[in-house]
Amino acid sequence: MEKETSQLADMSAEEKRLLLRRMLSNKIEGGEDSENSNDIPEEFYNFEKFSGHRMIMEHKETFRALALNNPYFSVHEGVSDHNTHIGGKDYINYSGYNYLGLSGHxxxxxxxxxxxxxxxxxxxxxxxxxxxxxxxxxxxxxxxxxxxxxxxxxxxxxxxxxxxxxxxxxxxxxxxxxxxxxxxxxxxxxxxxxxxxxxxxxxxxxxxxxxxxxxxxxxxxxxxxxxxxxxxxxxxxxxxxxxxxxxxxxxxxxxxxxxxxxxxxxxxxxxxxxxxxxxxxxxxxxxxxxxxxxxxxxxxxxxxxxxxxxxxxxxxxxxxxxxxxxxxxxxxxxxxxxxxxEPERAERLRARSQLFLHRAKLRGLNTEPACGTGVIPIILGNSILCLRLGEKLLEAGINVHPILYPAVPESASRLRFFITCNLTEEEVVYTVDTIADALQLLNG
Ligand SMILES: Cc1ncc(COP(=O)(O)O)c(C=O)c1O
Missing domain, CATH: 3.40.640.10 (Type I PLP-dependent aspartate aminotransferase-like (Major domain))
Structure with missing residues (x-):
């Protein structure tokens, strides 16, 4: 019990309530040495009652209610480079950090x-x-x-x-x-x-x-x-x-x-x-x-x-x-x-990144504070909008992942684009234009 109370700071409100209930019932039933384990809450030994599991269930329910596809654990059927193959379809790929195209080389x-x-x-x-x-x-x-x-x-x-x-x-x-x-x-x-x-x-x-x-x-x-x-x-x-x-x-x-x-x-x-x-x-x-x-x-x-x-x-x-x-x-x-x-690989990656940023600025997209490296966020500040835009891009043949709360604050939720050196200029321009057009549609 001493160990448990020293961990209070790490506990959620619900876990604290359960602990208190257990401490009280121990007192009533004659102390914590009691052999009777009937009062031990399921939350302490059943994975389905763990808060992490409950959170996943809630996320699944949200996806279902909003009729959104779950974007996690999508299965790639080949090398994840500037292009990838998922579910029998080809995509321009911004979801992998194969920066120099060397996985698959x-x-x-x-x-x-x-x-x-x-x-x-x-x-x-x-x-x-x-x-x-x-x-x-x-x-x-x-x-x-x-x-x-x-x-x-x-x-x-x-x-x-x-x-x-x-x-x-x-x-x-x-x-x-x-x-x-x-x-x-x-x-x-x-x-x-x-x-x-x-x-x-x-x-x-x-x-x-x-x-x-x-x-x-x-x-x-x-x-x-x-x-x-x-x-x-x-x-x-x-x-x-x-x-x-x-x-x-x-x-x-x-x-x-x-x-x-x-x-x-x-x-x-x-x-x-x-x-x-x-x-x-x-x-x-x-x-x-x-x-x-x-x-x-x-x-x-x-x-x-x-x-x-x-x-x-x-x-x-x-x-x-x-x-x-x-x-x-x-x-x-x-x-x-x-x-x-071949330093030209990194050079090409940075050139594609600059092209992406330049085009995004022209189309009024928020990419701050990206500066031409392999990571470019499009900050939307709205998790649902991130998920909907991600789906629209997928329909248009572009694979990119949303980064949502708690990975970043909700106000900073975004699509994160990994820029890789084998992307063509045409792929980058098509991507940025498609993002801007889809956002206009989604924002009505
Ligand atoms: C900044 C940073 N450090 C460390 C890691 C962990 O590296 P790995 O995924 O290769 O285990 C990552 C993973 O993406 C990262 O982004």
Whole structure:
């Protein structure tokens, strides 16, 4: 019971009411040691009564009542590139982050197949025990080169990279300061660490500086966490400012490059390349292999001191978790080779993104604050309108997903377009014009 009451802050009003009822009935029936379990509410042991399940049922009911198709878990029947095939129909595709068209690229697929032929489909152990293959080291060398750091380590998932790394490096005496639009995986890592967590308003370096002036001295290690390119809005963090601030306050800086690596910068090497900053100026570069790198996994780039610490000590990173699979490692490595060899892919992606923005402005669509990266939101501020517009676009052969509350506030609900390098100019112009026309119809 003591444990339960200490969790009160995390409980919904309904859960608190049930707990109170249980505490009272325990008293009446002679204490909580009572052998009688009849009074334990179903909400505590039946998944159908869990609030998450109830929420899904409510969503389904809303879709039914509004005669809308459920847009989630649509099944793709081939590679998700600038075009895709769903339910026997072809679509122009804005729902996948195959930024450079390397998932489905023959060189990448061949590398993955060759790795399976040589190593099988699993490395069958954590790397520290006996799961190491030379492809892991080759991939990590390529990632360190891209981010301009001494070393790198690749893990099985982007999400768990943030969780395991932040959770391992920081603890209760530390402060973690992150942008308000940071990815959920960073928040989960912060919670795991037990450190104090504070948010600063999106891309507001002045507010970050003020928070540090007030709080830096009360903590031991302080980590600032930003994204190079923000996953919902597509804008770019002010990296030089953040570096100046972290140096002045003697903090550490972590940059999540999930949507920046392979996309921005003259070489497509990410945020340091975009600003012409040396990679060593940032303490922790984090990235995923699931986007420009056409694979599955996550990675950290930094100094030998950081990477060795993670490799030998971080649970869920290299320790107590299997090594990244041969096929995924080989695919990411082949993609890294192509990223270095063909910077024109990232250049083309950015040109398509600028064309999209230019055309959207002409047609009066709200894409703020997108700036020509691989993410462009069309902000509608109305979930139902997002769903209806998504359906109209689907009918017109355009596949894009709505982002609704609680992923963003209702006033910021949107359609999010991932811009990929194989999109043609005609596809982009057709898409923007179709959005504008459909919106006019829907708004009456
Ligand atoms: C900014 C950011 N960080 C981390 C992740 C997690 O990466 P993954 O999906 O590869 O696990 C994502 C996923 O989309 C992301 O957008």
């Amino acid at each position: 023959p060189e990448v697929s061949a590398a993955a197949k060759a790795a399976i032929d040589r190593y099988g489909t699993s490395v069958s152990a954590s790397r520290i025990v006996s799961g190491e293959i030379s492809l892991h080291q080759e991939l990590e060398k390529a990632l360190a080169e891209i981010h301009g750091t001494e070393s790198a380590v690749a893990l099985v998932s982007g999400y768990s990279t943030n969780v395991a790394v932040i959770g391992h490096l920081f603890g209760p005496n530390d402060l973690l300061l992150h942008d308000s639009l940071i990815h959920n995986s960073v928040v989960t890592g912060c919670l795991l660490s037990g450190a104090r967590r504070m948010m600063f308003p999106h891309n507001d370096w002045q507010a970050l500086d003020d928070l540090l002036k007030e709080n830096r001295r009360h903590h031991q290690r302080v980590l600032i966490i930003i994204e190079g390119v923000y996953s919902m809005d597509g804008d770019i963090a002010d990296l030089p400012r953040c570096i100046e601030i972290k140096n002045r306050h003697k903090c550490l800086l972590m940059v999540d490059e999930a949507h920046a690596a392979g996309v921005i910068g003259p070489r497509g090497f990410g945020t340091h390349d975009h600003f012409g900053v040396d990679g060593s100026e940032v303490d922790i570069w984090m990235g995923t292999l699931s986007k420009a790198f056409a694979s599955c996994g996550g990675y950290i780039c930094g100094t030998h001191a950081l990477i060795d610490n993670l490799k030998f000590n971080a649970p869920g990173a290299v320790l107590f978790s299997v090594g990244i699979s041969p096929a995924n490692t080989a695919a990411a490595l082949a993609a890294a080779v192509i990223i270095k060899r």
